Amino acid sequence: xxxxxxxxxxxxxxxxxxxxxxxxxxxxxxxxxxxxxxxxxxxxxxxxxxxxxxxxxxxxxxxxxxxxxxxxxxxxxxxxxxxxxxxxxxxxxxxxxxxxxxxxxxxxxxxxxxxxxxxxxxxxxxxxxxxxxxxxxxxxxxxxxxxxxxxxxxxxxxxxxxxxxxxxxxxxxxxxxxxxxxxxxxxxxxxxxxxxxxxxxxxxxxxxxxxxxxxxxxxxxxxxxxxxxxxxxxxxxxxxxxxxxxxxxxxxxxxxxxxxxxxxxxxxxxxxxxxxxxxxxxxxxxxxxxxxxxxxxxxxxxxxxxxxxxxxxxxxxxxxxxxxxx
Amino acid sequence: xxxxxxxxxxxxxxxxxxxxxxxxxxxxxxxxxxxxxxxxxxxxxxxxxxxxxxxxxxxxxxxxxxxxxxxxxxxxxxxxxxxxxxxxxxxxxxxxxxxxxxxxxxxxxxxxxxxxxxxxxxxxxxxxxxxxxxxxxxxxxxxxxxxxxxxxxxxxxxxxxxxxxxxxxxxxxxxxxxxxxxxxxxxxxxxxxxxxxxxxxxxxxxxxxxxxxxxxxxxxxxxxxxxxxxxxxxxxxxxxxxxxxxxxxxxxxxxxxxxxxxxxxxxxxxxxxxxxxxxxxxxxxxxxxxxxxxxxxxxxxxxxxxxxxxxxxxxxxxxxxxxxxxxxxxxxxxxxxxxxxxxxxxxxxxxxxxxxxxxxxxxxxxxxxxxxxxxxxxxxxxxxxxxxxxxxxxxxxxxxxxxxxxxxxxxxxxxxxxxxxxxxxxxxxxxxxxxxxxxxxxxxxxxxxxxxxxxxxxxxxxxxxxxxxxxxxxxxxxxxxxxxxxxxxxxxxxxxxxxxxxxxxxxxxxxxxxxxxxxxxxxxxxxxxxxxxxxxxxxxxxxxxxxxxxxxxxxxxxxxxxxxxxxxxxxxxxxxxxxxxxxxxxxxxxxxxxxxxxxxxxxxxxxxxxxxxxxxxxxxxxxxxxxxxxxxxxxxxxxxxxxxxxxxxxxxxxxxxx
Numbered sequence: 001x002x003x004x005x006x007x008x009x010x011x012x013x014x015x016x017x018x019x020x021x022x023x024x025x026x027x028x029x030x031x032x033x034x035x036x037x038x039x040x041x042x043x044x045x046x047x048x049x050x051x052x053x054x055x056x057x058x059x060x061x062x063x064x065x066x067x068x069x070x071x072x073x074x075x076x077x078x079x080x081x082x083x084x085x086x087x088x089x090x091x092x093x094x095x096x097x098x099x100x101x102x103x104x105x106x107x108x109x110x111x112x113x114x115x116x117x118x119x120x121x122x123x124x125x126x127x128x129x130x131x132x133x134x135x136x137x138x139x140x141x142x143x144x145x146x147x148x149x150x151x152x153x154x155x156x157x158x159x160x161x162x163x164x165x166x167x168x169x170x171x172x173x174x175x176x177x178x179x180x181x182x183x184x185x186x187x188x189x190x191x192x193x194x195x196x197x198x199x200x201x202x203x204x205x206x207x208x209x210x211x212x213x214x215x216x217x218x219x220x221x222x223x224x225x226x227x228x229x230x231x232x233x234x235x236x237x238x239x240x241x242x243x244x245x246x247x248x249x250x251x252x253x254x255x256x257x258x259x260x261x262x263x264x265x266x267x268x269x270x271x272x273x274x275x276x277x278x279x280x281x282x283x284x285x286x287x288x289x290x291x292x293x294x295x296x297x298x299x300x301x302x303x304x305x306x307x308x309x310x311x312x313x314x315x316x317x318x319x320x321x322x323x324x325x326x
Numbered sequence: 327x328x329x330x331x332x333x334x335x336x337x338x339x340x341x342x343x344x345x346x347x348x349x350x351x352x353x354x355x356x357x358x359x360x361x362x363x364x365x366x367x368x369x370x371x372x373x374x375x376x377x378x379x380x381x382x383x384x385x386x387x388x389x390x391x392x393x394x395x396x397x398x399x400x401x402x403x404x405x406x407x408x409x410x411x412x413x414x415x416x417x418x419x420x421x422x423x424x425x426x427x428x429x430x431x432x433x434x435x436x437x438x439x440x441x442x443x444x445x446x447x448x449x450x451x452x453x454x455x456x457x458x459x460x461x462x463x464x465x466x467x468x469x470x471x472x473x474x475x476x477x478x479x480x481x482x483x484x485x486x487x488x489x490x491x492x493x494x495x496x497x498x499x500x501x502x503x504x505x506x507x508x509x510x511x512x513x514x515x516x517x518x519x520x521x522x523x524x525x526x527x528x529x530x531x532x533x534x535x536x537x538x539x540x541x542x543x544x545x546x547x548x549x550x551x552x553x554x555x556x557x558x559x560x561x562x563x564x565x566x567x568x569x570x571x572x573x574x575x576x577x578x579x580x581x582x583x584x585x586x587x588x589x590x591x592x593x594x595x596x597x598x599x600x601x602x603x604x605x606x607x608x609x610x611x612x613x614x615x616x617x618x619x620x621x622x623x624x625x626x627x628x629x630x631x632x633x634x635x636x637x638x639x640x641x642x643x644x645x646x647x648x649x650x651x652x653x654x655x656x657x658x659x660x661x662x663x664x665x666x667x668x669x670x671x672x673x674x675x676x677x678x679x680x681x682x683x684x685x686x687x688x689x690x691x692x693x694x695x696x697x698x699x700x701x702x703x704x705x706x707x708x709x710x711x712x713x714x715x716x717x718x719x720x721x722x723x724x725x726x727x728x729x730x731x732x733x734x735x736x737x738x739x740x741x742x743x744x745x746x747x748x749x750x751x752x753x754x755x756x757x758x759x760x761x762x763x764x765x766x767x768x769x770x771x772x773x774x775x776x777x778x779x780x781x782x783x784x785x786x787x788x789x790x791x792x793x794x795x796x797x798x799x800x801x802x803x804x805x806x807x808x809x810x811x812x813x814x815x816x817x818x819x820x821x822x823x824x825x826x827x828x829x830x831x832x833x834x835x836x837x838x839x840x841x842x843x844x845x846x847x848x849x850x851x852x853x854x855x856x857x858x859x860x861x862x863x864x865x866x867x868x869x870x871x872x873x874x875x876x877x878x879x880x881x882x883x884x885x886x887x888x889x890x891x892x893x894x895x896x897x898x899x900x901x902x903x904x905x906x907x908x909x910x911x912x913x914x915x916x917x918x919x920x921x922x923x924x925x926x927x928x929x930x931x932x933x934x935x936x937x938x939x940x941x942x943x944x945x946x947x948x949x950x951x952x953x954x955x956x957x958x959x960x961x962x963x964x965x966x967x968x969x970x971x972x973x974x975x976x977x978x979x980x981x982x983x984x
Binding site for chain 1 (some may be wrong): 392393395396399400523524527528531532569586610612613615619622623625627628629630650709713720721722734735739742743785841844845848849852853854856857858860931932933936940943944947948
């Protein structure tokens with residue numbers, strides 16, 4: 001009997017609580033945002049995992065919203081996003097790190113994706129060490145200085161060799177081939193995805209220990225940690241260029257990392273659809289510094305992505321007007 | 327089979343005078359020692375020869391993907407693609423229909439609907455839980471993402487059960503069908519989603535549809551397996567009695583087997599939900615939207631946000647789990663004894679609930695509440711607090727770090743590295759013969775033959791060295807998992823308190839995306855493989871605990887009472903009665919433990935285990951489809967070999983009994 005009573009009383013409490021929530025919620029809400037969409041309609045941009053990509057996407061979003069576009073953001077990884085563009089489910093990727101095989105397949109062969117030209121940012125991948133280590137061992141400026149000194153980078157999992165900390169498996173890389181081609185006594189240790197890699201090297205950085213790792217610019221963490229690059233040989237005997245001759249066969253990639261011009265790519269359907277957003281995105285172009293700043297707002301200062309983008313847009317009207325064709 | 331032989335079957339399972347391991351343990355140790363001699367004497371002299379590798383396999387696979395993409399993306403793809411396209415569109419529409427439905431209800435209406443449904447069919451405590459879950463999504467500022475994820479899960483779980491349960495019933499009634507299905511289920515659970523994500527994307531494009539499909543591939547196997555186990559758990563004499571009364575086959579299934587297997591069917595629903603939620607993050611990679619996105623993109627630029635996203639997934643999992651369970655219990659016809667008076671009251675309550683939802687929706691629209699909760703949130707404050715915690719963990723001068731770092735180093739230097747070296751550097755013929763011999767000694771001829779085929783496959787695909795590295799990690803993770811899992815499972819079955827404590831922990835571990843909780847471990851134990859092993863163990867242990875505990879609880883109370891009446895102590899009852907009778911469930915637990923460890927190999931690769939997992943991840947993301955598939959095949963082969971080795975004897979015994 002008492003059990004049943006308890007159940008019923010419980011229900012009453014829940015019902016009362018619910019009613020309270022409904023009323024309180026209604027009082028608190030009441031911000032129905034009516035979106036004004038003009039002829040532009042909806043534009044779908046793809047944001048990728050790294051902070052630089054978030055910066056591009058949200059700045060473009062802020063600009064497109066100015067002319068009344070509704071902007072959707074998808075978050076699909078680098079390779080599958082090509083199929084998304086082929087299907088017209090994603091309209092634009094604003095930062096593509098030269099996916100040559102995809103260019104061949106989707107742009108040249110299938111014509112389902114079109115090249116949008118550079119976004120103004122130059123990417124660079126390389127081998128980096130903390131600056132305090134560079135001061136301690138000035139010979140690490142170039143790769144020759146590493147020879148014979150590999151054991152400086154010893155770690156528990158590298159045995160008697162030095163540890164080379166590899167990059168995110170999804171990023172462009174050829175460190176194993178480089179280590180082999182240069183005859184360095186490094187063990188390639190993959191710590192996995194970028195957050196894991198960052199966790200590892202920042203931990204060593206904080207302890208002022210030696211570490212050498214795969215890293216790149218533009219990257220917002222470069223504003224936070226002092227890093228120096230180890231010069232790799234540009235070309236050497238047996239070196240083949242990545243995407244000219246060596247394309248396809250990873251075994252032939254032996255050159256140093258290039259400076260990569262980052263491209264915008266668009267869905268063909270979007271490019272031919274006559275959206276007023278297309279010419280704006282086509283003109284979209286900024287510098288490494290711009291991007292790093294916005295990325296730092298977002299990832300370093302933990303500012304909301306939309307607010308970070310609006311902050312930059314407000315401070316850089318001239319650039320934005322150029323994109324808008326004014 | 328007659329009832330008499332069936333009755334005799336449990337008697338045969340009582341340990342013989344000479345337990346199998348007494349003779350074999352010695353032999354297995356002998357084989358291991360011989361392998362050790364091989365390792366010490368001929369260290370890295372004989373790696374798998376390149377001549378024994380099918381080198382062109384990866385490029386064939388790559389060409390297959392290119393062909394698939396080219397023929398799909400022409401202006402007029404053929405009808406096969408049109409079918410896939412139609413199916414994807416159907417799934418897309420289904421998910422977006424659910425999402426818009428919730429948005430149309432306004433957030434107030436959604437809260438009212440969720441709470442009142444649980445209140446009407448479940449217990450009021452769970453309704454409070456649902457209300458709290460909604461409140462937490464609103465507080466965390468993740469309302470929209472949570473609704474998207476819920477719509478996705480709702481569609482995926484519904485379809486998984488629609489497909490899985492009938493197959494499970496058939497598999498429960500037919501041994502042949504079960505035998506046919508088992509390798510497929512193993513494959514679906516072990517082959518990492520990363521490997522088939524790209525073909526799925528080419529066939530079904532990106533978006534919620536593809537995400538639902540990927541989730542289903544992973545969530546259907548537990549639905550089938552547990553349903554089948556439930557049907558098989560129905561006492562044979564009951565089924566025979568039904569047949570003797572003249573039931574048709576359909577009547578036997580619907581009126582006897584399904585109702586009696588109710589508990590296991592509910593476990594199936596429950597596990598399907600949890601499995602589906604554990605795919606949310608991967609679904610986020612191909613446009614699944616929702617909380618998965620929050621986790622993946624948060625990890626790169628705002629780890630605190632990723633943690634909030636992970637917490638939201640866990641809250642959703644626990645709320646769904648508890649409320650489905652309470653609804654199932656309260657609607658259990660065996661416990662309900664409805665009087666007319668009660669029926670009337672329930673009907674009134676239903677009417678009141680419908681009216682309540684209607685009222686809430688009406689009010690929501692009248693006051694202009696959005697489809698998404700847009701009021702004040704505590705997100706900023708939560709993010710700051712979480713970030714503080716992360717900063718503390720990241721600080722290498724705290725006392726925790728001074729304990730965890732040496733521990734991690736010790737595990738790697740004294741445990742993992744030597745073991746990996748042993749596996750990788752032993753001449754391959756020695757390793758091959760040794761493993762097959764152990765499989766033969768432990769499980770018999772058939773499993774040994776399968777093991778041999780699997781390891782040969784690994785060699786031919788050119789993954790020998792990588793696989794041996796992964797194998798050593800999987801072995802360590804599996805041993806820890808089974809040790810911890812069986813012990814805790816037995817304890818949970820024996821003690822209600824332990825069960826109460828373990829349940830929420832298990833839910834959290836199974837549904838919190840591994841990448842979220844593993845990041846702190848990377849800071850604390852900065853050596854690459856350890857976080858990967860921690861991830862595998864934490865993910866696999868809950869399933870082992872659950873299956874072991876539920877198997878022990880299913881043991882008939884009469885038998886336990888009888889044993890007690892004969893003067894058996896609690897310990898004797900446990901060791902001589904309960905565990906032998908629950909052996910099937912325990913073995914299923916062990917078996918699933920291995921499969922779960924392998925399912926996390928890719929995630930482990932993403933947090934530093936390297937090996938096969940890293941290659942699979944690269945396969946998707948660096949457009950090395952062939953490499954990814956080959957590495958997945960190696961993972962699958964490892965899984966089947968380990969699975970058959972551990973399951974061989976139980977199965978052989980069952981087959982003899984048939």
